[in-house]
Amino acid sequence: MNIVAISGSLRKGSYNTALLRAARKHAPNGMDISIFDISALPLYNQDAEETFPPQAQALKDAIESSNGVIIATPEFNRSISGALKSVIEWLSRPWGKNSLAGKQILVLGASAGQYGTIVAQQHLKMMLLFLDAHVIGQPEFYLSHAMQKFDESGELIDKETIRFLEQALETLVQRITPQ
Numbered sequence: 443m444n445i446v447a448i449s450g451s452l453r454k455g456s457y458n459t460a461l462l463r464a465a466r467k468h469a470p471n472g473m474d475i476s477i478f479d480i481s482a483l484p485l486y487n488q489d490a491e492e493t494f495p496p497q498a499q500a501l502k503d504a505i506e507s508s509n510g511v512i513i514a515t516p517e518f519n520r521s522i523s524g525a526l527k528s529v530i531e532w533l534s535r536p537w538g539k540n541s542l543a544g545k546q547i548l549v550l551g552a553s554a555g556q557y558g559t560i561v562a563q564q565h566l567k568m569m570l571l572f573l574d575a576h577v578i579g580q581p582e583f584y585l586s587h588a589m590q591k592f593d594e595s596g597e598l599i600d601k602e603t604i605r606f607l608e609q610a611l612e613t614l615v616q617r618i619t620p621q
């Protein structure tokens with residue numbers, strides 16, 4: 443199954459992007475995760491909808507032809523990043539062509555702080571529900587104190603987190619192909 447993954451952080455050393463690389467590494471058999479780099483997308487602007495920026499269209503196409511989506515969100519000032527908000531705006535447009543409707547979505551998040559993106563994920567899940575996406579409610583996945591869970595090369599090394607990530611990915615498989 444073909445999964446598109448988006449990191450809401452543009453930072454080169456992003457823990458959220460590293461978490462998606464870990465998801466790709468520990469994905470269940472048959473799950474192929476491609477990480478879509480959102481850094482080339484312009485900020486959402488309704489004036490640009492007529493011509494639609496090619497990078498935004500490419501993301502819409504990738505998501506529409508996928509079996510499911512993973513979003514790893516950072517928490518910025520107790521919400522999601524501006525970059526991720528803008529991406530969701532592109533995906534929801536033009537009117538009547540919402541690319542997230544009906545998509546199975548696993549939300550993850552990694553934070554340097556102790557609450558592990560809880561508030562950002564609440565904000566994100568509210569938006570995704572509004573957009574009629576099928577957001578996985580359980581298990582929730584909050585990675586806190588990220589600097590202790592990755593090594594210097596950005597490899598996820600915390601065994602419990604890896605086990606939990608594998609469970610979350612398995613849940614995504616089950617939602618996409620119920621037994």
Ligand SMILES: Cc1cc2nc3c(=O)[nH]c(=O)nc-3n(C[C@H](O)[C@H](O)[C@H](O)COP(=O)(O)O)c2cc1C
Pocket residue numbers: 451452453455456457458459516517518519520521552553554555556557558559588
């Ligand atoms: C502008 C800004 C706001 C932040 N606000 C929060 C916050 O509200 N909650 C939190 O847990 N961490 C916050 N942080 C710290 C982030 O968790 C930390 O920078 C993390 O590494 C960001 O994710 P990334 O590694 O994927 O870029 C903030 C960081 C920045 C740069």
